[in-house]
Amino acid sequence: MPRKSPRSRRREPEPRLPGKRRPRATPGRKPARPVTTRVPKAAHARRGARADELAARAAAVAGILERLYPDAATPLAHANALQLLVATILSAQCTDARVNLVTPELFARFPDAAALAGAGRAELEDLVRSTGFYRNKAKAIQACCAAIVADHGGAVPRTMEELVTLPGVGRKTANVVLGSAYGIPGIVVDTHVQRLAGRLGFTKERDPVRIEFALQPLVPEAKWSRFSLWLIFHGRRVCVARKPRCSICPLSPHCPRLGVSSAQ
Numbered sequence: 014m015p016r017k018s019p020r021s022r023r024r025e026p027e028p029r030l031p032g033k034r035r036p037r038a039t040p041g042r043k044p045a046r047p048v049t050t051r052v053p054k055a056a057h058a059r060r061g062a063r064a065d066e067l068a069a070r071a072a073a074v075a076g077i078l079e080r081l082y083p084d085a086a087t088p089l090a091h092a093n094a095l096q097l098l099v100a101t102i103l104s105a106q107c108t109d110a111r112v113n114l115v116t117p118e119l120f121a122r123f124p125d126a127a128a129l130a131g132a133g134r135a136e137l138e139d140l141v142r143s144t145g146f147y148r149n150k151a152k153a154i155q156a157c158c159a160a161i162v163a164d165h166g167g168a169v170p171r172t173m174e175e176l177v178t179l180p181g182v183g184r185k186t187a188n189v190v191l192g193s194a195y196g197i198p199g200i201v202v203d204t205h206v207q208r209l210a211g212r213l214g215f216t217k218e219r220d221p222v223r224i225e226f227a228l229q230p231l232v233p234e235a236k237w238s239r240f241s242l243w244l245i246f247h248g249r250r251v252c253v254a255r256k257p258r259c260s261i262c263p264l265s266p267h268c269p270r271l272g273v274s275s276a277q
């Protein structure tokens with residue numbers, strides 16, 4: 014009979030029984046202090062100071078942006094909430110200027126949600142083709158309009174809760190419609206707002222919804238929609254994705270330029 018190696022003769026560990034406590038690894042040592050959620054006073058004070066500093070910087074930034082872009086408004090041409098909703102769907106991966114070239118004919122041909130929902134798919138695709146991803150966009154517009162007709166009597170709803178139930182409508186699109194068509198404050202987080210919020214040190218979040226919630230306490234609610242429009246305008250003109258123009262940026266004294274490795 015072959016001899017067992019010393020390793021194989023080692024005792025198997027005792028199986029752990031449910032409810033049986035594992036003996037302490039170092040008998041005699043004091044048990045660890047229970048975890049407490051209390052924040053030490055100094056840390057609490059530091060957090061408060063940081064929040065104050067952030068709020069002061071955000072107020073300064075908002076003030077400068079307001080003076081820079083006093084007439085900021087959505088560049089998407091529209092006459093009502095439905096047109097803005099459709100134009101916003103079309104603006105995905107496309108310039109606003111291109112969308113504005115397409116929508117006059119689209120809205121003249123299909124003036125309301127029922128008409129858009131019942132449009133021939135091929136004709137609709139043809140009308141929006143130049144905005145890119147035209148098959149998906151035509152499908153999304155028709156699904157969204159069908160839901161508006163079926164569930165909201167043909168009128169675009171006025172609340173975030175209802176808007177985000179529409180097919181293809183997320184918080185960004187909903188905030189565009191709420192802010193620019195209905196005058197209900199909302200922070201639109203697009204790629205520019207995402208980038209500027211990070212560079213300005215307003216939040217480390219990367220998810221658009223988390224960024225939206227992080228920005229909300231930094232500016233008065235009445236300014237939410239305009240604040241995001243100001244950031245979008247500034248992101249297009251000065252704080253561009255590659256090589257931001259920090260040397261001519263009026264926000265420079267208030268900006269930590271987080272993540273900026275090369276600037277103009």
Ligand code: SF4
Nearest residue numbers: 252257259262265268
């Ligand atoms: S200073 Fe530079 S990084 Fe900061 S907002 Fe201006 S352009 Fe952007």
